């Protein structure tokens with residue numbers, strides 16, 4: 001499951017409930033967990049002193065979920081360790097991982113909006129809404145989600161896969177890119193495809209979306225069919241791009257990623 005659990009209801013409040021919470025505890029941008037990768041109890045965090053942030057960010061069933069954060073450099077208390085969120089993928093339970101991902105995005109937003117971007121005054125966080133409000137000019141700043149498209153292009157039994165210079169060596173994936181202000185998602189898919197590999201495509205088919213908290217993306221994935229053009233990898237962005245037969249694929253992204261689910265979906269369809 002690559003999403004917040006269905007029984008999770010998001011909310012945002014600076015008013016903390018009395019009930020025992022699920023604790024999403026963060027020092028700097030590292031997550032505090034037990035050595036066997038479970039979320040810490042509230043009592044285990046007592047030694048850390050007054051947190052920088054302590055807010056309610058939703059409920060898992062009836063259990064309140066609290067984002068509690070301390071500044072970088074704070075020492076982890078006895079019995080807990082700090083780990084990056086990426087490293088916790090597949091080790092922290094699914095529910096805990098995706099609620100942690102939400103916590104991390106909200107924390108990044110809170111830290112990035114301590115002052116008003118218009119007039120510079122220190123902001124105040126609304127009591128029951130994820131909004132940082134400027135007391136001087138009333139400007140309101142909400143958490144940002146950045147849409148990014150992903151597209152897997154096919155030509156007969158072949159898939160167009162590419163690698164960017166920051167991928168693990170040998171790994172190829174579907175194309176991806178951020179939506180520009182003013183642009184539709186569909187236009188973005190066509191534009192990015194042309195920019196990254198120089199081919200034209202048709203018949204975009206919706207696949208699925210996935211939140212990606214590094215730092216605040218929402219991946220929106222499509223299948224598409226090739227029309228025309230020879231592959232010309234975009235300099236600086238695409239290290240290599242090729243057509244791969246579904247029976248001779250390179251190393252692919254991790255099974256948990258939406259890219260891999262998209263590729264597996266195409267393979268199943270083409271083999272079926």
Ligand SMILES: [Zn+2]
Nearest residue numbers: 116119134137
């Ligand atoms: Zn202001």
